[in-house]
Amino acid sequence: MVKHNNVVPNGHFKKHWQNYVKTWFNQPARKARRRIARQKKAVRIFPRPTAGPLRPIVHGQTLKYNMKLRAGKGFTLEELKAAGISKKLAPTIGISVDHRRKNRSLEGLQANVQRLKT
Template identity: 60%
Template sequence: AIKHNQQIPHNHFRKDWQRRVRVHFDQAGKKKARRNARAAKAATVAPRPVDKLRPIVRCPTLKYNRRVRAGRGFSLAELKAAGIPRKLAPTIGISVDPRRQNLSEESLAANVERLKAYRSRVILFPRNSKAPKKGDASAEEVKAAKENFVKQANVTFPIENKAQV
């Protein structure tokens, strides 16, 4: 079944291969370590979500372009339309991709809507609680936010593929 001009495979198992067998007995331990690391990260950044808000993008190529998925970051046009300064966006958990171009009005509108929904729900803690700035949350809102907060942005703002008719 070997075709064309290739080397005939010879099994060179003469190097005490039993000692070199790669085993995965640590699989369960690594799984637990990853889980603990995720929990530790969530506790460290709380009450912020662990992940950033990502845009809705279409997959490339004819085969997959009916599907939507999470993109790398929002375009500058989307941020501008939503009224969010580009320097502020990364500081409040919004990912930005300055290279991205909007090729359709629909995608622009969908992502602007996504940004506005996120912005309406995000609570900005004041840097100085004694002198809060415009747009910062009040003391009651901060207290409420510390009690019930969202761990993941992608769970609160899911990207769903609508069924084709």
């Protein structure tokens, strides 16, 4: 009989239910494997940043978000030119380029050029 205030066991298992059980015994090994993979990737793509390509700082659209700054899709051709980087070279050294973006303010242009130079 069941002791204490526990549920009466009535599990409806299939004959081979153990095959469906997912265990996590490989968790520490997987963690180590991911870490090693990250290090290998960092070595492989060396001159480029490991956290993905460098992106510009842009203002969000609409009245609600236009005071907030966020990461944009890519630098404009004008920003690249001002920083002295060719548009063909930029993606190879980890700088994202967006040829459709326009610079609508001098402050934004200067901020992103400074970001490229540092």
